[in-house]
Amino acid sequence: MIEVKNICKTLPNGKQLLKDISFSVKQGEFVGILGSSGAGKTLTLRCLNGLLKPDSGEVLVSNSNGEMQNISTLNKKNLRIARSKIGVIFQGYNLVKRLSVLENIMIGKLGQINPWRSIFYGFTDAEAAAAMEVLERFKMAHLANNPTGSLSGGEMQRVAIARAMFQEPQVLLADEPISNLDPGNAQMIMELIAPLAATVPVIGVFHQPEMTAKYCTRVIALKEGRIIYDGKPELNNAQLNEIYGEELQKVITKIAEPELNALNTTNANEAI
């Protein structure tokens, strides 16, 4: 599980980017973080795996022994160890395109094996077999030896998720994982991620409220660095308006479309 307590981040010029963010996520939950651009979503996520250090507050992640560690205070070496147990998926460019899919999966364990052995020898056959198992679980075993650059965007994101799961992480983080994908692929990825929550807590930053409404178990909304909502994933128009402000129009149209269509058909029927 992962727990965040009062993290703050301020720019040198005094502007506060994150103000007292606190929440905790445990196994079984799939949390979607929403907010307009600049609200602090990505910053929060980066604090969760140590890519960014908050100015104050704590980020507690359980390590393999079950104890909670504060990531923001770890030294370099321990941070690496902690990171190896946190899985992250990015919007794009997660993978080394010139290496094969199998190699990209095995890269997930880089933080957990002896560095010198990994550099001078590479990976062991046992690790390769374990990676193949993960690929089979994700139904991508037939792609194992393909160079990653030849895969489509959706397939690449699936490999990225497989790699994160290969780490056997304590928590899975996702930074706008579907923003680069077309709707079909986006849905596939969401359907892939959602069941993972059964084994690890999943936290994702999204720009698509309709997706979080459908797949997440909980939604946290940020505005100007503060949490303004933490609860059920289904949001009504007033709440969306609160979160997004001007972006509202586009959002409403997407979610309200079925209702609008129904209205049009009714009018059409009446006309006839």
Place this chain on the structure above:
Amino acid sequence: MKQFSIKRYYPIIVGLIVFAALSWGAAISCQIEWTGLFEGIGKGMFFLKNLFPPDWEAFPEMLQPALDSLILAFLGTFFGTLMAVVFAVLGAANIAHPIVRTISRFLIGLERSLPELFILLFLIAAFGLGSMPGIICLSLGCIGMLGKLLADAIEEIDSVLIQSLTAVGANKLQIIVFGIFPEILPKLLAYSLFRLEINIRLSVILGAVGAGGIGYELDYAFSMLQYHRAFSALLVVLVLIFGIEKLSAYLRNMLNIKANLK
């Protein structure tokens, strides 16, 4: 209509006048005498006739020096590429500490400012004659060229890739081996082969200044006025350079095909 079209050519006319003036000034400072040129053409033609035919007996003696030059170029490129990779990684903003990056880039730039011939003279002054100054000189040249090109190539790698490797807990060295090397490997090989072509020519020129090999043979024959022998050496040089160029082009082509197949 006529006035209009003349005005259009003003900038070109002015440019030509400036250019002519500069040329005239430059020619004077270089002590160019046109009479000398005409005489020189005569001398040159006469001299070129003297080159033919090549000294056939000298050819077998040219083979070992040619091999020396070839190996010098190969070793210089080999060690130079290895060191260039180190400098390139140290000189890339997305991997190296800013201070380290600045120093590395500065050294690379410094190497490029100095003409190879003088670097060689200094190395000979330090280490004496032999193969070491030549190989070190060629390696340094490699660092200058490949170091810059590869450092730029590394900086073009998307930062998210490096972030994602950091996120799985990889340390700096692992990031370099698993993230950076695979991405720059094709460019590395291509640039390296290209540099080999340059290095074989340099090897010949440096040979005349003291690095040995066939360049030395050529220069020596010239200064001893044994022009037929010099011509033999020249022919061997031409074959050597031409051969390496073809080899390099062939290998680079194979790399391209392999990359496209993937």
Place this chain on the structure above:
Amino acid sequence: MKNPATILPSAQYKRKATIFSVLSIIVIGCCWFVEFNPFGFFSEFHFVQDLLSEMFPPNFEIIWDDNSMAMSILQTLSMAFLGTFYGGFVAIILSFLSATPTMPIVWIRNLTKFMLSLIRVIPSLVIILIFVIAVGPGAFAGVLTLVITTIGTFGKLFTETIDNTENPAGEAIFSVGSNRVQMIKYSIVPQILPSFISNLLYAFDINMRAAIGLGIFGGGGIGYKLHMAMRVLHYKDATALIALIIVLVTIVEKISNTLRKRII
């Protein structure tokens, strides 16, 4: 597509290890053949230290004292200038003669291409030796050498640039009834001009360094002065000259790069 089971990491490692071993054997063999000991660089590094101690502190006085210093700098710049622009001029003409869109007559094209290859393959060492015999040592021989080497380097490059121009514009102009010369003027020249100018500026940069290097072979300019200083073991003077050269070359490089960025 290979059966995933066949590419095991251990097999890959074996392959990589074999390549590494073969390469190492070749390299070690070469080192033995030319009697090169890579570690000698470190064990004999003290020679470099000795040399460096003789080279520092640099004697910057000679830059002011030597009356002909300014002349030498001017000479080197002039050599680079003349070599670049006249060599470039001839290179452009030859490239027009050896490129497909501008020279439809095949035998002229092939002949010119062959000549360009020949010039390119001959090392500059030979060229300057010949010119020194023809016109005597000095900057004149240097200029002629630079002209020839510029033609060699850029002739092929320019030819490829012309060959790679887009045709549609040319065909459009052809179709309205103009002849080949007009097509060249309006279709090809605008496309190649930025590239040509950019390359000429780059050539100036290269020729600057080459001009200094040629000083060793009697080419004149600062290179000659540096060579002389080293020959008489005036290492402190030499260091000062090197500093001067670095400054000069860096300035020329910066100007060349800035102008080239403006073109693009």
